[in-house]
Amino acid sequence: MIGIEGQPVLTAAEMRAAEDAVIATGVSVEMLMERAGTAIAGAVRRLAGANEVLILCGPGNNGGDGYVAARVLAEMGIAVRVAALSEPKTDAAKSARAGWLGPVETLAAAKPAPILVDALFGTGLTRPLDASTTPTLNRSPADAGAQSKPLGTPLELSWAPASAGERSVVECLHSLANAAQLSIAIDLPSGLATDSGRALSTPPVFDLTLALGAIKPAHLLQPAARYCGQIHLLDIGVPTVSQAEVLKTPSLPTPGPDSHKYTRGMVAIIAGTMSGASDLAALAAMRAGAGYVTLLGDSEGPPHALVRMPFSDYALANERIGALVIGPGLGRDDAAKARLEAALTSGHPLIIDGDALRLLDPDRIKALDVPVILTPHSGEFDVLFGKSNADKITRAREAATRANAIVVFKGADTVIAAPDGRVRIAPGASDWLSTAGTGDVLAGAIGAMLAARLDPLDAACAGVWLHGDAARRLGAAFIADDLAEALRSARASL
Numbered sequence: 422m423i424g425i426e427g428q429p430v431l432t433a434a435e436m437r438a439a440e441d442a443v444i445a446t447g448v449s450v451e452m453l454m455e456r457a458g459t460a461i462a463g464a465v466r467r468l469a470g471a472n473e474v475l476i477l478c479g480p481g482n483n484g485g486d487g488y489v490a491a492r493v494l495a496e497m498g499i500a501v502r503v504a505a506l507s508e509p510k511t512d513a514a515k516s517a518r519a520g521w522l523g524p525v526e527t528l529a530a531a532k533p534a535p536i537l538v539d540a541l542f543g544t545g546l547t548r549p550l551d552a553s554t555t556p557t558l559n560r561s562p563a564d565a566g567a568q569s570k571p572l573g574t575p576l577e578l579s580w581a582p583a584s585a586g587e588r589s590v591v592e593c594l595h596s597l598a599n600a601a602q603l604s605i606a607i608d609l610p611s612g613l614a615t616d617s618g619r620a621l622s623t624p625p626v627f628d629l630t631l632a633l634g635a636i637k638p639a640h641l642l643q644p645a646a647r648y649c650g651q652i653h654l655l656d657i658g659v660p661t662v663s664q665a666e667v668l669k670t671p672s673l674p675t676p677g678p679d680s681h682k683y684t685r686g687m688v689a690i691i692a693g694t695m696s697g698a699s700d701l702a703a704l705a706a707m708r709a710g711a712g713y714v715t716l717l718g719d720s721e722g723p724p725h726a727l728v729r730m731p732f733s734d735y736a737l738a739n740e741r742i743g744a745l746v747i748g749p750g751l752g753r754d755d756a757a758k759a760r761l762e763a764a765l766t767s768g769h770p771l772i773i774d775g776d777a778l779r780l781l782d783p784d785r786i787k788a789l790d791v792p793v794i795l796t797p798h799s800g801e802f803d804v805l806f807g808k809s810n811a812d813k814i815t816r817a818r819e820a821a822t823r824a825n826a827i828v829v830f831k832g833a834d835t836v837i838a839a840p841d842g843r844v845r846i847a848p849g850a851s852d853w854l855s856t857a858g859t860g861d862v863l864a865g866a867i868g869a870m871l872a873a874r875l876d877p878l879d880a881a882c883a884g885v886w887l888h889g890d891a892a893r894r895l896g897a898a899f900i901a902d903d904l905a906e907a908l909r910s911a912r913a914s915l
């Protein structure tokens with residue numbers, strides 16, 4: 422099992438193309454399925470101990486993986502049962518089914534086991550689990566559970582809705598997962614749309630998801646990600662590359678004997694009507710490691726290391742400023758507009774957040790000839806770039822191209838996109854980040870990274886990583902002030 426940091430993220434079509442490229446070299450789908458099933462069995466065996474395993478198999482290749490895993494687990498001496506939703510449809514899944522010599526129970530009648538493995542649907546799911554006609558195993562009146570079939574014997578089918586006369590697929594999945602001590606999803610929890618991260622049906626929340634060959638958008642995007650539990654990647658020998666990757670731990674410079682405050686990076690924050698927000702951004706920039714942070718506007722108080730100055734064109738003209746943060750607490754009045762205009766023409770690299778995003782349009786941002794990082798939450802994003810039904814990765818990428826800027830599309834699934842198409846997706850942020858002022862902290866942290874002369878995409882990624890790591894360290898019920906302080910521990914951990 423491999424960790425997911427820095428791993429390529431592939432859509433269903435990209436995964437199929439990667440698989441086809443391997444198949445073109447002479448490796449059959451059956452061989453890929455054998456690798457997948459064997460890798461799954463190895464992982465399940467390590468997790469299951471002496472407990473019985475129940476594997477739920479669907480009609481496609483996800484189900485095929487399940488049959489192979491069942492066979493390999495049985496060969497290892499693990500107690501394993503199989504329950505199927507329907508007869509396998511693909512040739513590879515049929516052949517995997519033929520290799521399973523044990524009984525096959527119907528999904529609706531399957532008794533729970535301590536370890537549940539969901540191989541019902543993976544990247545091929547196109548509609549809700551119970552919305553369509555699904556072939557189901559035909560149950561004889563005497564059949565209370567298992568159907569024993571000799572090798573290769575096709576299962577009898579009844580072409581009725583999965584839910585007809587019995588419990589729905591979703592209900593079966595939930596009740597088996599609830600009864601299990603450990604629930605494991607193969608590739609994806611069944612019910613999720615691979616590329617958009619939508620839930621076509623609501624799956625149970627799994628303890629673990631074993632991603633096959635590559636991470637998919639649904640492992641990271643909401644709402645799908647919340648059903649995956651811990652995600653581990655299984656290598657199935659399919660080479661993958663993608664412009665989209667899982668956010669990884671940054672590599673940041675540490676100060677050396679030749680460092681001084683300006684080489685560490687100078688960040689200027691423009692204050693506005695709500696000084697608390699710009700204070701938070703300033704504190705965050707300091708705690709993320711900037712050498713010099715100045716707050717331009719009317720504000721006072723600690724920390725003493727923060728250089729507070731009235732806003733002026735003179736203060737803004739300081740050539741040492743490596744990153745200028747505008748937006749947190751700026752307001753949207755005429756004074757705010759004037760400050761924004763001064764920032765845009767200052768020639769400094771910009772982090773544009775909060776109110777400033779509401780005072781701009783993509784064309785104006787595109788016309789700037791300095792590095793620009795935009796940090797919208799979904800409301801700000803919609804206003805700036807328009808609403809859309811496209812998935813979050815596509816939206817962030819298109820916005821970055823449109824504005825020729827790095828776009829940090831915030832939320833529980835922050836997506837960072839560059840105009841050249843590169844995308845980084847942050848996994849598993851703390852839900853406790855949903856508190857006022859944490860966005861201001863993020864803007865300040867990114868400011869510190871940009872002022873340290875990181876490439877703008879790397880700066881945005883490093884800021885998001887530090888922010889997420891600081892939140893993880895704090896646990897529950899922290900406030901934005903705590904988060905800004907905790908950036909120090911996050912930075913120190915690198």
Ligand SMILES: NC(=O)C1=CN([C@@H]2O[C@H](COP(=O)(O)OP(=O)(O)OC[C@H]3O[C@@H](n4cnc5c(N)ncnc54)[C@H](OP(=O)(O)O)[C@@H]3O)[C@@H](O)[C@H]2O)[C@@H](O)CC1
Nearest residue numbers: 440453454481482483542543544545546547548549550608
């Ligand atoms: N990529 C790789 O490298 C490798 C991938 N592998 C594995 O393959 C998985 C992808 O397999 P897959 O394409 O067969 O799709 P899968 O998720 O099994 O289901 C699709 C089937 O379900 C059907 N169907 C759809 N919705 C339905 C519904 N609501 N109710 C009922 N039926 C529904 C659909 O039928 P149709 O829509 O055509 O009617 C089709 O028959 C992938 O996640 C991984 O586990 C490995 O084996 C090897 C290496």
Ligand SMILES: Nc1ncnc2c1ncn2[C@@H]1O[C@H](COP(=O)(O)OP(=O)(O)O)[C@@H](O)[C@H]1O
Nearest residue numbers: 798831832833850852854855857858859860861
């Ligand atoms: N449920 C959540 N889970 C994880 N992170 C979240 C969640 N909600 C918000 N965040 C993060 O918290 C921050 C909130 O920023 P923002 O919405 O601008 O708040 P504010 O304007 O109050 O500072 C963003 O970095 C966002 O990614």
Ligand SMILES: [K+]
Nearest residue numbers: 539542607609
């Ligand atoms: K699955």
